[in-house]
Amino acid sequence: MTHSSGVNGGHLDPPRLALAGLRGALAGPFDLTLARGECVAISGPSGAGKSLLLRMIADLDPNQGEVALDGRPRASFSAPDWRRHVLYCPAESGWWAQGVAAHVPPARRHAWAALAERLGLDPALLDGPVARLSTGERQRLALSRALLADPAVLLADEPTGPLDPENTARVEALLAERLAAGMALLLVTHDTAQATRLSARRLRLEAGRFVAP
Template sequence: MLSVRNLKRLSIGPVDLDLAPGEIVALVGPSGMGKSLLMRAIADLDPNEGEATLNGQSRASMTAPEWRKQVMYVPAHSGWWADWVEPHFEGAMRSRVIELLQRLGLESTALGWPVANLSTGERQRLSLARALALNPKVLMLDEPTSGLDTDNAERAEALIRRHAAEGSGVLFVTHDAAQASRLGERVLRLKDGQLFDEPVTPQPHEAPS
């Protein structure tokens, strides 16, 4: 569904990348190698060269907001533009939002919370919910569970799996090798600006240790 060809951004690339519907791919590699930059470039958040298509439709043929609504990047550090949580979910169906919050272990009253009082883990889960609520076709997650405890990380992983099972592609960055092979059906390693397939030992879907 997502196809990236000859993507170049500063020290990265040219990179080719394919993501099938329902596929979950882990992106690993040392810090500073440009994993986030690669995702940002695919989302067209930074100037970059190369081709990207979604279900055959090229990125260049749509406006950037149209592209990003379908190929959505969720950064490791979430940004908040209003004082309260609720306005950040504008445009999403309320029932869907409430369901997502519950699946992530958050109370539905979270929508009425002030952003300034959110913990790191709450911010991370809310920013995941915020993206999932818009139902993107491709989800790119930058360390989606790095600030979460085991239970909440497990909930987040379950939700990511469910989203993929509904036909979306997921690309996620992780520094946790166990998570990469547990959640990822395929693992890609970014090294010296190039992507390499990493052998992966399939693991049963169970709670993260």
């Protein structure tokens, strides 16, 4: 784990993720800071702009405002570098090859299988085609693929949406472990109990703005 320096919450540390006046055509402005190892859970009605917020932070949609990772402004990162560190995992996972295994470099294959196994998935799924995966399997494989990149900030859009309680618990355990190691987590979830289990600060989003929860 590369982000575990153990200086959690020090006054002099810049926040892990800081947004100032982040806005797009349809949502914002947003101001928000996340400390190392902090989890923020966002809820709100559909169409409120939750996914738009995560997409703007990952720089997938045009946006204005200041975003910084560990005090370093986003503009000083190349776009691919920024997205690797501040990783957006959408609610609907995307797959660009037919075989599951083709979605990570061969060298990371074993690490991926190990992570997938922790999420209750049969490692043999990696040998098959994407078309044969269920929605829940895709979701967990996409999440483990994202965590494999060891991001500093994970922007997770309903990561346990299609999952049963047992698999939800597995996902939460893995996320909690990464939080303990210093990753910051911005989570879109409708499940208030999940926010509590991850000791998340809760925010509510309505019509493109944060409102009092």
